[in-house]
Structures are given as C-alpha cells and as structure tokens.
Amino acid sequence: MDSSSGSIEAGPKVRHSGSREAIIEAAGRLFLERGFGFVSMDELAEAAGVARRTLYNQFATKEDIFREMLRRVSGQLENAVPSGIEPHGDVEDVLRVIAHAILELHRHPEYCGFLRMVVADSRQFPWIAEEFAAVMEPQTERLVHYLAHLTARDILDCRNPVLAAHQFMGMLNEISLWPWMIGRESIPFAAEDVVDETVRTFLQRYRRPQSKGN
Template identity: 70%
Template sequence: MAIHSGSTQIASTTRRSGSREAIVDAAHRLFLERGFGAVRMDELAEAAGVARRTLYNQFANKEEIFREMLLRVSRQLETAFPPGVETQGGVEEVLRLIARVILDLHKSPEYLGFLRMVVADSRQFPWIAEELAVVMNPQTERLVRFLAHLTSLGVLNCRNPTLAAHQFMGALNDLSLWPWMLGRPRLPVPDDEVIEATVQMFLKYYQSAPIKESRS
C-alpha cells in the first residue's frame, strides 16, 4: 500500500506540473497572437486542454501566469549568463563571449516572443515592462560592473560604464533583435563578423588613452 500511495502521489504531482506547463505554453501562444489584455482565463483553459477548475487551482489570474512566464525568461538568462562568465579570459575574450550569448538569445523563439508581447502590451499594462526590467536589469548591471572593474584597473577607459554597457548591447540589438521585433530581415552578416566588428569598435574607443584636460 505504501508503494502504491507514493506512486499515486508522484503521478498526481506530475499531472499538476504538466497542467501548469500546458497553461503557460498556451498563454505564451495566445498572449503573443492577441495580446495580454484580449485573452480570457476561460480561453486559456480551453487552449491548454485543462478544466477551468484546474486552471484556477494553478493560477488565480492572468498576472500570475505572466509572472510564471517571466520565470522562464529569468531561467533562460541565468543559463545564458552563468556565474563566472566575466572571468573567462581577457577583455576581448569576455566581450566576444557576452556578444555570442546575446546573439544566441535572439535566436530563441520563446524569448523573442515574450519580448514582443511585452512591447505590444506595456502601454496598456505598464507593470508588465516594469517586471521584465526587474529580470533583465541584473544582467546589464553585471556588464556595467565588469566594465567599471576593468576601468579601475586601467584596462579600459569607460568614464560612464553604464553608457558603455548599453552602447555595446545596443549595437548587437540593432543588428539582431530589432529587425525581428519589427518584422524586417536582419543584415545578411554572419554572427562571427558581427561579434568581431562590435568588439573591436567598442575597444577602439574605450581602450583609447583618456583625454587630458588642458590647464590654464
């Protein structure tokens, strides 16, 4: 009896977990197709293939489902930017590695779909963009700290590490992320070329000698 009871409990937990995943998958599809505000909970239950009661046992409202989707994005970022990335070689090697990670993320349909949904719905639901920023900002701050640290060592000359970090990411986003978001083709340039050009352009400016102020 103990074995049977344990097996039943495991099966029940698995079903609950499967239902939860199915609901989030359905929400991802419907939110992207129609927008967060246009989708009703009943429609999510039908799309996920679960009973309405099952849906409400898992999530009290759409906001909770959105936050579960956000957890997926957070896990993607944590996997893409594991601890210690900043120590994987010299400045050029690390910048190339970070650039590669960013471009690889831009190839994830789930990641891109989530970003597109947030952009589309954030005007009506500003909290969506705010909660995404809470997840995204720590990764940007890691790059800022990395650039600030190298500046303190004299390797780089980033007077404003935050500006420098956004310039580096912005160059990559403009070539890879925004074309997809706007539904236009990206430049037919291989990733290796994009990465090398971006890193060298960045270093050409930020490894330059600091400008000395003239004294009267």
C-alpha cells in the first residue's frame, strides 16, 4: 500500500518540472489561435497535458500566465538594446549591434506570437496593452538616452531623440516584423543589407557634420 502510494506521488513530481513550460507553451498557442478571452483554464490544462490541480498550483489565473509570458518576453528584450551601450563605441558600430539584435528578436516565434496576441486582445483587455507597454518602453528609452547622449556630445543632431529612436526601429520593423504580423512573408533581404541601409539612412539624416579640422 505504501509502495503504491509512493508510485502515485512520483508521477506528479516527475512532471512538475516540465508542467510550467507545458502550460506556457499551450497558453501561447491557444491565446494566439483563439484570443485571451476565449480560452479557459480547463482548456489550458488539457492542452498542456496537466491536471487541473497542477495548473492551479502553477498559476492561479490566466492573468498570471500572461504575466509569466510577458516576463519571458522582457528577458528577450534585455538583449535587444544592451543596457551598457550609451557611452561606448563608434556610433555606426553601436547602431549596427542594436539593429542586428532587433532583427534577431524578430526571428523568435514566441516573441512575434506574443506581440500578435497583444494587438488582437488589447481592445477587449486594455490592461494587456498597458502591461506590455510597461515592458517595452524601458527598452526604447535605452535607445532614446543613447541618441540624446550622442546629441549632447555633438556627434548626432537628434532634436527629438524619441522620434529618432522610433524612426530607427520603424525601418527595421517594416522589413522584418510587420509583414509577419499581417500573415505575410518577411521581405526577402539579407539581414546585413537591412542593417547596412538602416544605419546609413539614419546617420545620413542625424549625424552632425564634422568640422574640416577633425
């Protein structure tokens, strides 16, 4: 009897380590397919292959699952605009690093799927957009501060660093993110070409002309 009881206990323990990942994966799939508001916790448990009790042991609500997904997206964003770039490096080299990191982020299906879900559900659930913006805005602010820093050093001439930062990201989004968001293939350009033209276009507008003595 004790032995049988022990075997029963062993099952959930073996699955416990993977149950959280299975739930997150199932949530991403179902939220994207049907929308956040049209997926129940019971359906999530079934799709994840876990018991209802296991689901609630991991997450009390769907909102908690969303926030865990958001936390993971935030971790990916940390690498998109490195926090220590502001005072270092040649501007062209730094912008290339940032551009490549953003394009690499767009290659993660979980990030793009999550973004599509936010767009689809934020009208019905405004808090989704608010929480997503709270994660996105600090990442954009890093680029804004970098551009403002170089403007103060007379390397760039960004009178509105916020606008300039969004212009830079917008050139990249137009090529590799938005086509995917509307269900089309990304425009088939090599990443290096996209980065090269984006940086050159941006600097042609915003790099401050150097004096002849430099």
